[in-house]
Amino acid sequence: MRNSLLIALSILAALLLSIMPMPSPLDLGRPMWLAMVLAYWVMALPHRVGLLTAWVSGLATDVLYGELFGQHALVMTLVAWLVLLLHQRIRRFPLWQQSLVMLPVLGIAQMVLLWLNSLSGNRPPTLLFLMPALVSVFLWPWVSSVLSVLRKRFHVY
Amino acid sequence: MVVNPWRNGRPAIKPLFIKGPSLGVRLFALTVLSVVLMVIDARFAALQPLRAQLGLLLTPLYYVAEVPARTWDTFHQLTSSRAELIAENERLRAESLLIQRQLQKLASLTEQNVRLRELLNSSSLVDERVLVAELIGVDPNPFTQRLMINKGERDGVFLGQPVLDASGLMGQVVEVMPHTARVLLITDAAHSLPVQVNRNGLRAIAAGTGNNEYLELRYVGDTADIRVDDILVSSGLGQRFPAGYPVGRVVAVDRDPGHPFAEVKVAPTAQLNRSRYMLLVFSPESAYGEVLPALELAGEQEQNGAQDEGEQVAEPVAAETADQASEESGDAQ
Helix, strand or coil: CCCHHHHHHHHHHHHHHHHCCCCCCHHHHCCCHHHHHHHHHHHHCCCCCCHHHHHHHHHHHHHHHCCCCCHHHHHHHHHHHHHHHHHHHHCCCCHHHHHHHHHHHHHHHHHHHHHHHHHCCCCCCCHHHHHHHHHHHHHHHHHHHHHHHHHHHCCCC | CCCCCEECCEECCCCCCCCCCCHHHHHHHHHHHHHHHHHHHHHCCCCHHHHHHHHHHHCHHHHHHHHHHHHHHHHHHHHCCHHHHHHHHHHHHHHHHHHHHHHHHHHHHHHHHHHHHHHCCCCCCCCCEEEEEEEEEECCCCCCCEEEECCCHHHCCCCCCEEEECCEEEEEEEEECCCCEEEEECCCCCCEEEEEECCCCCEEEEEECCCCCCEEEEEEECCCCCCCCCEEEECCCCCCCCCCCEEEEEEEEECCCCCCEEEEEEEECCCCCCCCEEEEEECCCCCCCCCCCHHHHHHHHHHHHHHCHHHHHHCHHHHHHHHHHHHHHCCCC
8 A cells, every 4th residue: 555645645636626716717628637637547557546436536526516426426437447448558658649538538528427417407508518628638748747757756556 | 485476465566367346347336326326316315414524524625725815815915005905994984884874764764664564464574684604615617606605504504595795695505514505696507586676566587597697587578567777676485585685687678579578687786706705694584494395385385374364464475476486486496
């Protein structure tokens, strides 16, 4: 159980960033911090961070957002699952190519989230709900490199 | 020497061949679990205690997330110039004087109102108890209009409690945690409330649009007497909000003969995206605690009506239309 603390802290930081107040037009493109951090850990350490971690941190998001219990949990599990399926291929890709793979993964996550939201009765009227996925894809190289520097610095394997 | 492949109960090398249940099975199990949780959460109240406890654990995050904004505020206060402060002070003094003058008038008017209501045998009270709450966070989802406030169950906040700010109605409490609560604003797409035009008493339903700039009036006839700059107040018919608080000002009325109803846009009077402090109202009208479903409300109200004739005298229209209004407005969402 060496340095699980770093993983836990990064997930906590992602949760914090995802409720950080943002000015009005910008919050349409709030990056999917938690999905990105989880995707990184699943890709780097698939034997330690898996579906269960994703599910639990998704539940935490649901509580923070005050949405239906299990909604984000399902979406985060889905992200972790997709990345687990692909991790052996994409962890060797250069970062920009990884970003291209993350686009459909995060896009699917947003679509499922929209679908679940519409079940509980509030459907955003525009296609803007895909913005977070797009913004996250551009941020992916940075998030990924920062986390990998941290991972090597603190010897998390 | 044999190298022990297991260290601290974990394999020292990455387990290539040791596997638990396959990936698909795990995904399936967690998906089913999530769906079950969602259904339970949507249909029953069984998960509320768990949510409240988790909320207690996680709400410190909201305080931490607010730190930059608070620091900026403090910084701004520290660096604002003396002249600015003096000017502000003077302005506030003048405002206070004006308000005090109105208050003097109000005292006599209130007394008069109470006397008149006594004459009418009405049980409705004029004054309500309020609790001041502070905003600690806004909902991260840009498509919903909700706020977090720093008062919760321990302070007596209850589900469905009306929330006001200095200039008008803001919304109602939709989720109560031990020390915090979540407020649904009147502009959320899932919210509507029964209102009345102050000028002539015309009743309507103001529905949120998801945009915090305006509300829409639903089902207002093309010929209805409603004009730009009319003030709308809460009518109290939904039995959720106390009557008589300002809700909005009509900014546009579009009467298109091709449509059965007029399109009326209303700007909320409350400063929904600026107010930092708000008031939680403990009004006699909304003092039914945790009762949420509109059906139960309607039943309760019929009983009340049968028992207490005085109530009906006070608001003759209320008894007839309240059931209908609370159904239409979906107040209890």
